Amino acid sequence: MRFLWNSVIIAGGSTLLGIIIAVPAAWSMAFTPSKRTKDILLWMLSTKMLPAVGVLYPIYLLFIEMGLLDTRTGLVIVMMLINLPIIVWMLYTYFREIPGEILEAARMDGASLKEEILYVLTPMAIPGIASTLLLNFILAWNEAFWTLNLTAAKAAPLTAFIASYSSPEGLFFAKLSAASTMAIAPILILGWFSQKQLVRGLTFGAVK
Amino acid sequence: MATEHSRSAARMMMAPAVVLLLGWMLVPLMMTLFFSFKKYLPLRGDSMANGLDWVGFDNYVRFIGSSSFWPSVQATLIIVGGVLVITIVLGVLLALLLDQPMWGQGAVRILVISPFFVMPTVSALVWKNMFMDPTNGLLAHLFIFFGAEPVQWLSQASLQSIVMIVSWQWLPFATLILLTAIQSLDSEQLEASEMDGAPKLKQFWYIILPHMSRAITVVVLIQTIFLLAVFAEIFVTTGGAFGTRTLTYLIFQRVLESQNIGLGSAGGVYAIVLANIVAIFLMRIVGKNLDK
Numbered sequence: 001m002r003f004l005w006n007s008v009i010i011a012g013g014s015t016l017l018g019i020i021i022a023v024p025a026a027w028s029m030a031f032t033p034s035k036r037t038k039d040i041l042l043w044m045l046s047t048k049m050l051p052a053v054g055v056l057y058p059i060y061l062l063f064i065e066m067g068l069l070d071t072r073t074g075l076v077i078v079m080m081l082i083n084l085p086i087i088v089w090m091l092y093t094y095f096r097e098i099p100g101e102i103l104e105a106a107r108m109d110g111a112s113l114k115e116e117i118l119y120v121l122t123p124m125a126i127p128g129i130a131s132t133l134l135l136n137f138i139l140a141w142n143e144a145f146w147t148l149n150l151t152a153a154k155a156a157p158l159t160a161f162i163a164s165y166s167s168p169e170g171l172f173f174a175k176l177s178a179a180s181t182m183a184i185a186p187i188l189i190l191g192w193f194s195q196k197q198l199v200r201g202l203t204f205g206a207v208k
Numbered sequence: 209m210a211t212e213h214s215r216s217a218a219r220m221m222m223a224p225a226v227v228l229l230l231g232w233m234l235v236p237l238m239m240t241l242f243f244s245f246k247k248y249l250p251l252r253g254d255s256m257a258n259g260l261d262w263v264g265f266d267n268y269v270r271f272i273g274s275s276s277f278w279p280s281v282q283a284t285l286i287i288v289g290g291v292l293v294i295t296i297v298l299g300v301l302l303a304l305l306l307d308q309p310m311w312g313q314g315a316v317r318i319l320v321i322s323p324f325f326v327m328p329t330v331s332a333l334v335w336k337n338m339f340m341d342p343t344n345g346l347l348a349h350l351f352i353f354f355g356a357e358p359v360q361w362l363s364q365a366s367l368q369s370i371v372m373i374v375s376w377q378w379l380p381f382a383t384l385i386l387l388t389a390i391q392s393l394d395s396e397q398l399e400a401s402e403m404d405g406a407p408k409l410k411q412f413w414y415i416i417l418p419h420m421s422r423a424i425t426v427v428v429l430i431q432t433i434f435l436l437a438v439f440a441e442i443f444v445t446t447g448g449a450f451g452t453r454t455l456t457y458l459i460f461q462r463v464l465e466s467q468n469i470g471l472g473s474a475g476g477v478y479a480i481v482l483a484n485i486v487a488i489f490l491m492r493i494v495g496k497n498l499d500k
Contacts, residue, residue: 025221027221032217042494046487047229049483049490051456054237054479055236056472058235058243062239144440158327159329163440163444173337180333180334183327183329191324192321198381
């Protein structure tokens, strides 16, 4: 199924890319906070509040110009960007819980910055990174504004494929049901694992 | 701990994320602002290469003046307001219920959360075809069984139907967050009030509800931001017909369907301003929490 494959690539690719970009940022904000850290974090969140429809045409136009319309690459980039604030935010809250003393202890023992990150912090941060990964995969999988507007046939993920069943003519319940199950089942299972992180990720730490 | 060296390293590490988000925010925003002051109808031969006519605030005036503007504001308000009321009221009740110790609590909780993970296009289509269909839908069968005339949900009660679908999706979110808030309540307070002989209702009103007030505010703000942008549910069910054209949908139609970029961009600017008003309040709460 091409659509399933598209969904997997778009949700997976954007999440991975987002994590790669967000980890260093969240890292530096959590461990070397400055006066502006809070402002930067809040500003990042505010980009998430920008209504997508307000920038629909510019993105559409840029996509045509760059030949990204109806390509997986284009959607991976857009999904990554819309979820980046949440990824940074979640990672930040997880990283902040890692006690700074451990770093100092490692430094006393003569660990370099690279060793510090690789052997001390990364193992401690893995659970946080994993749950961020999970939640953002779910969000990207279900996203249905950009996927509907920026894809046609080639790069359409399950959201768009299923939406194409919305006209009553030639409606095949069996097919629709099969596609729907495919779209829901994996996410439902992932979702059950991530429900604890959900509160943290979506309220930006405002509810504990 | 923070040396000059580590500071510059920190800046380097932050740079990619900051630059990307800055670009993602500013470039399209500038373009939207630019288009909103121009006459731009690609289907009638306007093109960027030939230069666009500057029309000042014409698009802004026309967007508000068009006959579909106020109905769309009304539809938006009904959807946002309706879903908020339903999800908050039912969410508080469900959260209270789920907080009670009972058999199979974990399983029940998981089932209650599930709708939130269902892809919006799927849930909208399932509701449309399997529940609300006037001849084959479950609700139609139910109505006929009780001898009532089946309702043409999506055409006769279109807005209510959409409120129902969207509420079904967002109720788990509200419940989950409110439940988290209830569980952080100090049980000693409740026990003390019980000792003093406070009835359950008063307990709820004077202890539990005030404790949840911040969580409720957060839910309201976050949901408002997402609900203002509800799109897939309308796209799949009514396509904006039968009075379900929200502000978001109206802008989408102006931009991509009728290709009136200038007008749509002006609408987009309105939507951005509206969302920002809500966002400011949310940011305040989040920001306060960050200081702790």
